[in-house]
Amino acid sequence: MTILTRRKLIGSIGVGAGSLLLAGCDRIVASPTVRQVLGAGEGLTRRAQRLVTDRHALAREFSPSDMSPSFRVNGNSMPTSEAYQAHAVQRFVDWRLVVDGLVRRPLALSLAQIRAMPTRTQITRHDCVEGWSAIGKWSGLPLKLLMDGAGPLPAARYAVFHCADDFDGEPYYESIDLIDVYHPQTILAWGMNDELLSVGHGAPLRLRVERQLGYKQAKYVMRVELVDDLAKVGSGKGGYWEDSADYQWYAGI
Amino acid sequence: MSDPDRSVPEGSDLIYLQRRPVRLWHWLNAFSVIVMLMSGLMIFNAHPMLYWGQYGANQDPPWLVIGANEGAGFLKIGGVTIPTTGVLGISGDNELAFPALVTIPSSYDLAAARQWHFAFAWLLVVPGLLFWIWGLASRHVQRDLAPTGQELRPRHIWQDVKNHARLRFPRGEAARRYNILQKLSYVGVIFGLLPTMVLTGLTMSPGMNAAWPWLLDLFGGRQSARSVHFICASLLVAFIIVHLMMVVLAGPVNELRSMITGWYRLPREKAR
Numbered sequence: 001m002t003i004l005t006r007r008k009l010i011g012s013i014g015v016g017a018g019s020l021l022l023a024g025c026d027r028i029v030a031s032p033t034v035r036q037v038l039g040a041g042e043g044l045t046r047r048a049q050r051l052v053t054d055r056h057a058l059a060r061e062f063s064p065s066d067m068s069p070s071f072r073v074n075g076n077s078m079p080t081s082e083a084y085q086a087h088a089v090q091r092f093v094d095w096r097l098v099v100d101g102l103v104r105r106p107l108a109l110s111l112a113q114i115r116a117m118p119t120r121t122q123i124t125r126h127d128c129v130e131g132w133s134a135i136g137k138w139s140g141l142p143l144k145l146l147m148d149g150a151g152p153l154p155a156a157r158y159a160v161f162h163c164a165d166d167f168d169g170e171p172y173y174e175s176i177d178l179i180d181v182y183h184p185q186t187i188l189a190w191g192m193n194d195e196l197l198s199v200g201h202g203a204p205l206r207l208r209v210e211r212q213l214g215y216k217q218a219k220y221v222m223r224v225e226l227v228d229d230l231a232k233v234g235s236g237k238g239g240y241w242e243d244s245a246d247y248q249w250y251a252g253i
Numbered sequence: 254m255s256d257p258d259r260s261v262p263e264g265s266d267l268i269y270l271q272r273r274p275v276r277l278w279h280w281l282n283a284f285s286v287i288v289m290l291m292s293g294l295m296i297f298n299a300h301p302m303l304y305w306g307q308y309g310a311n312q313d314p315p316w317l318v319i320g321a322n323e324g325a326g327f328l329k330i331g332g333v334t335i336p337t338t339g340v341l342g343i344s345g346d347n348e349l350a351f352p353a354l355v356t357i358p359s360s361y362d363l364a365a366a367r368q369w370h371f372a373f374a375w376l377l378v379v380p381g382l383l384f385w386i387w388g389l390a391s392r393h394v395q396r397d398l399a400p401t402g403q404e405l406r407p408r409h410i411w412q413d414v415k416n417h418a419r420l421r422f423p424r425g426e427a428a429r430r431y432n433i434l435q436k437l438s439y440v441g442v443i444f445g446l447l448p449t450m451v452l453t454g455l456t457m458s459p460g461m462n463a464a465w466p467w468l469l470d471l472f473g474g475r476q477s478a479r480s481v482h483f484i485c486a487s488l489l490v491a492f493i494i495v496h497l498m499m500v501v502l503a504g505p506v507n508e509l510r511s512m513i514t515g516w517y518r519l520p521r522e523k524a525r
Contacts, residue, residue, distance in 0.1 A: 022359045029358040029365055041372025053464030060466055062307065072310045125308060125475065127459050129363065131300035132310035133475050211460045246364040253371065253458035
């Protein structure tokens, strides 16, 4: 015979009520209507932020003494595709950055060509959506110059960055709007901390869009496509994490 | 002996104590603060470490860590490590800094927690600003919340601390006004903690940093702001616990009625 003490009884009522509460709360969290309403909150945040802030404002740049002693690698550290790995072994000599979509002059630029173009170097803070930050030095081609070369068509509204890495076969991609594309600190970085960008940090090119969170800083950028609508790309939410985990497309906060 | 609310003797005066904007803001704020706290704890779960300064990631020295090591939960503050299995770090099958019971949502979902946090931030900020404007314009702040010079004297504060410790609450006419500890804590929350929470929250936004770089200077960097945000949230939790305790001790029915309908029954003077 089990003796049910009062403490045990109260305890089990507590656990029961707790799990009932959890189930109820999670049902609310998972409800599509609720998510839609909360999503409206995100749109409000984006519009409010753009309303009260200067769309050309620069992210803070730091001095060399502020740099993180070690800048952690996270996410993918080596794309699994054979084509990428072959390029990495050959140090990307035969690799080309493709710029296409809604452009007048589609481009295919070698790393040497990109590095020969005007370079911007900036020491900035990388903010992961999880909460940690690291400060590093990035050198690369301002995206604006790439746009000047390719000539976006009037219908172009977003730049989509197609990457060499994937998660369980789902290719990584990200997208930003033209406000961020033409921002002076938005660069395709080929150098980090005075060295060539390592594979762990996204060689040969990594997007730096400094007023956004870490998952927008796409590594292993292979192709920049200009589009008029994000609905046609991936599952339509504008990026790998946006599609797979419902992360906010506008990650200004 | 069966009267559940003996601190309220029958026949004493009912007075209109809490005006409608106060009541409305109080409940909206209570609702949004709870959701903000719970979704905030889930956001913290994504990287349960806190640092001071401009940067901080896994290899850097944190001042606070909540984690799990070989099946044992721990809280590490500075050099002190406290075992917390079952409460923090590990609870049930859950290996997360904060347990499912206190987070929104209950299982790990950073994207959803952020969605809730930022949507409810609007419900915190907009009514909060309106309450500030109304409070100052109607002189509620100046008349009811601002401590007087007399009340701020150490002797008076100490007397009120002693009264609270002995659970001697004001009666009769004195119960019409907030006492000094109430005033200090309400003013501290409304004009101190809540705005600091909002400002440190904005300091964690890379977009806002670019537009308002003074935020970074004010708090000494994004990671310091994240630490201050967490400390203020903890103080807010402490306030809520003490606030609820005082409501229970001061007569929950009467206190709740005054915050719902506005009408408060003045506790009768004790016969001397």
